[in-house]
Amino acid sequence: MSTQSNAMPESALGSQVAIPTVISPARRMYWLVRRELWEGRAIYIAPVAVAALILLGFLISMIHFAGKMRAALALDPMQQHEITMRPYHFAELLIMGTTFIVAVFYCLDALYGERRDRSILFWKSLPVSDLATVLSKASIPLVVLPLVTFAITVVTQGIILLLSTVALIGSGVSVAKLWNDVSLWQMSLMLLYHLVAVHALWYAPIYGWLLLVSSWARRMPFLWAVLPPLAIGVVEKIAFNTSHFATMLGNRFMGGREGVAYTASSMSMEPLSQINPGRFLISPGLWIGFAIAAIFLAGAVRLRRYREPI
Amino acid sequence: MTVIEARGLRKTFGTTVALDGIDMRVEEGHILGLIGPNGAGKSTALNAILGLTLYQGELKVLGRDPWTTRDQLMCDVCFIADVAVLPRWIRVSQAVDYVAGIHPRFDRAKAEAFLAKTTIKRTSKVRELSKGMVTQLHLALVMAIDAKLLVLDEPTLGLDILYRKQFYDSLLNDYFDRSRTIVVTTHQVEEVQHVLTDLMFINRGRIVLNCSMEDFEQRFVEVAVHPEQLAAARAFKPIQERQVFGRSILLFDHLERQQAAGLGEVRTPSIADVFVAVMGNPASQAQGAAR
Numbered sequence: 001m002s003t004q005s006n007a008m009p010e011s012a013l014g015s016q017v018a019i020p021t022v023i024s025p026a027r028r029m030y031w032l033v034r035r036e037l038w039e040g041r042a043i044y045i046a047p048v049a050v051a052a053l054i055l056l057g058f059l060i061s062m063i064h065f066a067g068k069m070r071a072a073l074a075l076d077p078m079q080q081h082e083i084t085m086r087p088y089h090f091a092e093l094l095i096m097g098t099t100f101i102v103a104v105f106y107c108l109d110a111l112y113g114e115r116r117d118r119s120i121l122f123w124k125s126l127p128v129s130d131l132a133t134v135l136s137k138a139s140i141p142l143v144v145l146p147l148v149t150f151a152i153t154v155v156t157q158g159i160i161l162l163l164s165t166v167a168l169i170g171s172g173v174s175v176a177k178l179w180n181d182v183s184l185w186q187m188s189l190m191l192l193y194h195l196v197a198v199h200a201l202w203y204a205p206i207y208g209w210l211l212l213v214s215s216w217a218r219r220m221p222f223l224w225a226v227l228p229p230l231a232i233g234v235v236e237k238i239a240f241n242t243s244h245f246a247t248m249l250g251n252r253f254m255g256g257r258e259g260v261a262y263t264a265s266s267m268s269m270e271p272l273s274q275i276n277p278g279r280f281l282i283s284p285g286l287w288i289g290f291a292i293a294a295i296f297l298a299g300a301v302r303l304r305r306y307r308e309p310i
Numbered sequence: 311m312t313v314i315e316a317r318g319l320r321k322t323f324g325t326t327v328a329l330d331g332i333d334m335r336v337e338e339g340h341i342l343g344l345i346g347p348n349g350a351g352k353s354t355a356l357n358a359i360l361g362l363t364l365y366q367g368e369l370k371v372l373g374r375d376p377w378t379t380r381d382q383l384m385c386d387v388c389f390i391a392d393v394a395v396l397p398r399w400i401r402v403s404q405a406v407d408y409v410a411g412i413h414p415r416f417d418r419a420k421a422e423a424f425l426a427k428t429t430i431k432r433t434s435k436v437r438e439l440s441k442g443m444v445t446q447l448h449l450a451l452v453m454a455i456d457a458k459l460l461v462l463d464e465p466t467l468g469l470d471i472l473y474r475k476q477f478y479d480s481l482l483n484d485y486f487d488r489s490r491t492i493v494v495t496t497h498q499v500e501e502v503q504h505v506l507t508d509l510m511f512i513n514r515g516r517i518v519l520n521c522s523m524e525d526f527e528q529r530f531v532e533v534a535v536h537p538e539q540l541a542a543a544r545a546f547k548p549i550q551e552r553q554v555f556g557r558s559i560l561l562f563d564h565l566e567r568q569q570a571a572g573l574g575e576v577r578t579p580s581i582a583d584v585f586v587a588v589m590g591n592p593a594s595q596a597q598g599a600a601r
Contacts, residue, residue, distance in 0.1 A: 023414050031411030038404050039397070119397035122448075124362060125389035128412055129381035305380075306364065308357075 028128065032136030033144065040106050043140060044148050050098045051156040054091045058160055061087075065164065066171035073177070084181040087164075091156045092191060099149040100199065103141035107210035108221045110137040111304055118309040130304040134211065138297055141207040146195040154188050186272060194262045197280055198255035205289045206252065208296030215303040218310050256285050311338040313459050313491040314359060318367035321354050321515075328354040330515035331367065336508070338458070339488040343502050344495040345585055346512035352495040355512070356463050359493070360389055372458060385414055388457040390448050390465045398437035402430055402447060409451050421454035424484075442473035449477065453485045460485070462494040466501070474498065478505055499582045509581065511588055518588055531562045531570045532579035543573045550587030561587045 037043060072083045111134070114120040123133065161182055168175045213225040233246040255262065258280050265274035280286065314336040321329040329351045336342050346352045357363040359371055361380030369376060374383050396405065402425070410418045425432075428446050436444055445465065452460065460481075466474040482505060486492060496502055509526055511519035521529065535543045535558045544551075546569070548560035561579055562570065570576045 023412055028412050031408055034411075035404075035408055038401075039399055114397070117397060118391070118395045121362070121389070121391045121395040122397065124380065125360070125384060125387075125391075126409065126412060127381050127384040127414070132381075308363065 028132060029136055032128065032132060033139060036136060036140050040140070042102050043106065043145060046102050047095050047098050047148060047152045050095055051152050054094060054156060055159055058087055058163065062163060062167050065167045066173050069168060069173055081181050084178060087160050088157050088182065088187060091160060092153050095153045095156065096149055096199065099145045103145050103207065104210060106140055107207050108214050108225060110211060111215035111300060112217055112221045115307055115310050120309055130301045134297060134301045134304060138207060138211060142200050142204060146200045149199070150192055150195055153191055157184060157187060190262070190265055190272065193275055193277070194258070197258045198262065201286060202252070202256055202258060202289060204293035205296065208293035211300045212296040215300040215307060257283065313338050314371050314493070316367065316369045319355070319358060319369055320366040321358060321363065327515050329358070329365070332515070332517050334510065334517065334520070336491060336493065338491055340507045341486065341492040341494070341505055342508040342510060343506040344493060344510050344512060345499055345581065347589060350512045351515040352512055353463055356461055356493065356495060360387065360461055386458045387461065388452040388455050389461045390452055391463045396436045396444055396448055399435060401433060401435050403432040405447065405451060413455060415456040417454045417456065421450045424450040424453060442469050445469060445473060445477065449480060453480070458490060460490065460492045462492065464496055465494065466496065466498060474501060478502065499585060500580060503581050511585060513589055527578050529564055530579050530584050531565045531567060532577045532583065533560050533562065533570050533573050534575040535560050536574045539573045550590070
């Protein structure tokens with residue numbers, strides 16, 4: 001440190017009278033979410049890295065691409081369609097899987113890491129309520145990650161389509177079949193619906209639980225998140241020889257009916273016919289999930305108020 | 311205006327009593343030093359004032375209940391905690407951006423001006439800065455906030471002497487004015503002696519001494535007693551007696567300076583000397599607590 005570093009310049013001293021501005025909730029939320037993105041860069045780096053790997057793998061596989069397309073022409077349309085769509089669905093699943101894992105670990109660290117590194121004392125020394133903080137953290141898996149997943153997946157699929165087209169033109173095969181089978185627009189629409197319905201809305205109680213554990217655990221939040229549900233399942237099995245809890249959890253993770261619809265749609269020639277947003281929005285499972293998520297998040301807000309650095 | 315008012319402030323952790331019903335009152339424009347041994351309850355008191363911990367009893371900070379209205383209170387209160395609590399992953403520029411984004415009373419120009427006087431690079435992450443630089447950064451952020459109350463919990467812990475001196479210089483010259491209030495806890499008592507306007511000793515969750523620095527200087531007298539006067543001096547009930555280079559140094563609470571002058575060389579004791587005397591003397595502890 002230099003020794004002249006302790007004096008403030010005259011000009012700064014002169015401007016003692018600062019006009020207090022009002023921070024709107026929207027502006028506060030914007031900065032809170034930005035803060036999360038600064039800290040958790042995996043939120044976008046991980047899916048981008050996976051997308052890059054997928055593209056690299058696809059690029060290498062293109063050596064045989066034209067041959068495969070030609071061979072596929074001999075099959076019936078259903079199988080043709082499936083073979084053509086395979087790389088697109090593969091990219092989708094891989095990127096979604098990555099962001100789900102990112103979401104899980106993000107949630108587990110969100111309210112635990114700040115206590116472990118004591119930075120909670122800094123965050124709490126600023127005029128931001130615990131509610132706003134927890135909501136900003138919950139918005140990462142509920143809003144930011146689905147959008148990131150959507151954008152990266154669509155771009156990746158677009159590049160795959162572009163590369164395929166170039167490869168087909170280069171080897172003199174007609175691109176009509178490819179462009180007929182692959183509808184980026186329809187795929188994106190399905191993906192967006194799936195991300196909002198399943199990854200954001202249906203999974204909300206999962207993220208809520210993880211955030212609650214993250215705000216509560218003094219160590220090993222991952223174990224605390226995993227073991228209690230496991231224990232409930234085991235006790236239920238031993239005590240009543242039933243597995244309702246496990247079935248319920250499984251249903252939650254599989255995405256409920258919308259998850260099934262999504263899997264079916266990837267096989268179908270008419271994917272949009274598989275979904276039914278109206279039925280989804282009035283399904284009790286969704287609303288019970290919301291209620292549980294709200295309880296978990298309220299618990300996380302309250303715990304953050306009481307918890308001290310560990 | 312009363313900035314902090316506590317009545318019967320109490321906090322227990324299980325069976326351990328961290329704060330045993332303390333009363334305190336801090337007026338605007340004062341710099342209060344909260345001095346006490348480890349585990350005395352200083353940090354607990356500060357945490358209660360900052361709304362970081364639940365307490366029993368009455369506590370008002372700037373007229374608000376800190377526990378229920380922490381977020382609003384923090385518009386007017388700033389806080390630097392013992393060891394650096396700035397997150398290690400944040401960049402200097404991000405820290406400034408963030409506080410500017412969410413704090414209604416943050417003056418970005420002031421923070422930038424303060425940082426410009428340091429060697430801190432905007433692109434550095436906190437983990438790349440030295441401990442002294444992290445404190446400078448935190449100070450830059452805090453001094454740019456037009457707050458009414460600044461709470462410092464061991465702000466200079468682990469810093470070398472250059473940084474420590476600059477810290478208090480910056481605070482006094484560039485930040486403090488009569489409309490602001492500062493509460494500071496520290497172990498480096500000698501460094502804050504000339505900074506404080508008020509002094510509070512706290513031990514085992516109780517206030518042992520609570521006085522202004524003016525009172526302190528009038529009340530406590532240290533006398534290097536002439537050997538022949540020793541018996542007479544002891545009659546005035548010193549709160550502490552020690553030997554330095556073969557001479558007896560007696561510390562008195564409430565002794566007229568004129569009387570003291572007759573006994574030997576009179577000095578104003580340091581806070582540290584009085585601290586040691588008061589803490590080491592159960593009788594005077596009881597007396598102080600009764601005040």
